[in-house]
Amino acid sequence: MSLMKSVVLIFASLAVNIAYSAETNPSIQNYWSIAEQKKLDQDITWQRLMYANKNQKSEVTYAGYFLSENGKNNLKEELKADISALFIPTQDNQSIRCKFPARSQWLIQQLGIQENELPQVKCSEFENWIGQIKPYKATLIYATDFMGNPSSMFGHTLLRLDPKDQQQLNLVSYLCRKLCSNCGRQ
Incomplete structure (x- = not known):
């Protein structure tokens, strides 16, 4: 089958x-x-x-x-x-x-x-999956701070998930990213 x-x-x-x-x-x-x-x-x-x-x-x-x-x-x-x-x-x-x-x-x-x-x-x-990530805190990150252009501001948006016991090692956090393909047209 x-x-x-x-x-x-x-x-x-x-x-x-x-x-x-x-x-x-x-x-x-x-x-x-x-x-x-x-x-x-x-x-x-x-x-x-x-x-x-x-x-x-x-x-x-x-x-x-x-x-x-x-x-x-x-x-x-x-x-x-x-x-x-x-x-x-x-x-x-x-x-x-x-x-x-x-x-x-x-x-x-x-x-x-x-x-x-x-x-x-x-x-x-x-x-198992959530146990590996151990999310405790989320941080929204914009790739640019130029608010005059929405496709620049929101075109590459990241969500960083940090575990509770992490000390200043944000480089090893998990990230989710959202790419906007039509931000300028909305």
Whole structure:
């Protein structure tokens, strides 16, 4: 079986599991109702987690970022799929809580979901990764300080992640960078 067929089968089975789980678990439907009452799909934090533009569509192009088939274009559908996915038992490192920790934590907080309501998860890959970085402090770095030109100011933006026990050795910190390819056109 080709890799593409395997990936399609995995996503198809996940979609069936989410739909079946939602139908058979009244807790999920209850949390969907709470999310609708709170209008979480319109919340600024959800919009940012989904990288939504002003048209309420995500700017993310990677299909694996969404659990709903139409999640890129329908953030409410994505919210429901994510809530459902929280309750699905999975193999190690496959839970939504491992793949999308910020999104999951925000939903758990907003909906008041208790830890004992959720299946146990093991996120050893995430824990190993975060254990290597050991983030304690973040510093936003601009490559230039000329504010008159946004593409100069924001064109090369860095986020430095420093561990707690680091003493003046910022040269060995982890960095995330954002390159802006169309800053001057916005």
